[in-house]
Amino acid sequence: SATWASNHDLHYAYSDDSGRTWHNNAGQKIADTAEDDPIELSDPGIVVREIPVFSWIMNAGCMALDSKNRPHVITYKLPSPQKPDELAHNPPAEIFQDLRFVHYWRSEDGTWRGGEPIVETEEGNVARGDIVFEADDTLYFVHPDRKRAGFRCLESCAADQWQRWRTYLLPVENVAGRDASKHDRCRWAKEGILSFTAQFGRQGFGIIDLRLQGE
Numbered sequence: 001s002a003t004w005a006s007n008h009d010l011h012y013a014y015s016d017d018s019g020r021t022w023h024n025n026a027g028q029k030i031a032d033t034a035e036d037d038p039i040e041l042s043d044p045g046i047v048v049r050e051i052p053v054f055s056w057i058m059n060a061g062c063m064a065l066d067s068k069n070r071p072h073v074i075t076y077k078l079p080s081p082q083k084p085d086e087l088a089h090n091p092p093a094e095i096f097q098d099l100r101f102v103h104y105w106r107s108e109d110g111t112w113r114g115g116e117p118i119v120e121t122e123e124g125n126v127a128r129g130d131i132v133f134e135a136d137d138t139l140y141f142v143h144p145d146r147k148r149a150g151f152r153c154l155e156s157c158a159a160d161q162w163q164r165w166r167t168y169l170l171p172v173e174n175v176a177g178r179d180a181s182k183h184d185r186c187r188w189a190k191e192g193i194l195s196f197t198a199q200f201g202r203q204g205f206g207i208i209d210l211r212l213q214g215e
Helices: 185-191
Strands: 021-023 029-032 047-049 062-065 071-077 100-106 112-117 130-133 139-144 150-156 165-171 175-178 193-200 205-211
Touching: 047 100, 047 112, 062 130, 100 139, 130 193, 185 193
Parallel strands: none
Antiparallel strands: 021 029, 062 071, 071 100, 100 112, 130 139, 139 150, 150 165, 175 193, 193 205
16 A cells, blocks of 8 residues: 655755756756756755665655755654554554654755754654744744644754754644644744644634744
């Protein structure tokens, strides 16, 4: 059956002309959509981190650029691959509880850094989330908390190259779910308010506004 256990590797390519031509991590041109030449898995230099199949890496993580246009990716995966006895779309409970958040980022010299578990994640408390940056490149990653009513924020600073993290709960009563990737970018840029939709109960959505306060 279809399963996200088959996800593998961290790939990277960039475009300087609104998506017409694409380059790999070393700056070599690998695709030209105007010439019917899309990016393909066989293109050289697009795998920037090898991540084996059965690492259960979530391919719908989140990405954002900091003030220096360095891409940052946060997703979750296993510390080491595990293959269950029977494959289904989602991992069994004993694998899901071992998933951990990981943070990858590209330095200005093109080196991809990170990839280790960034916090001591509670068993089974991983979910898709959002990345936003302060002007000083303090990174906030916000995701739904599966254990409590509300959202969890993971915070890290550029001064130590996002190596040290703190985590805290953003309590919101009666929340049942949220759109994990579509915050109001204008409000964040202009007002510093993280604003997004959330589901309350079985029906209806509301808007949650959060002001994140760094260390």
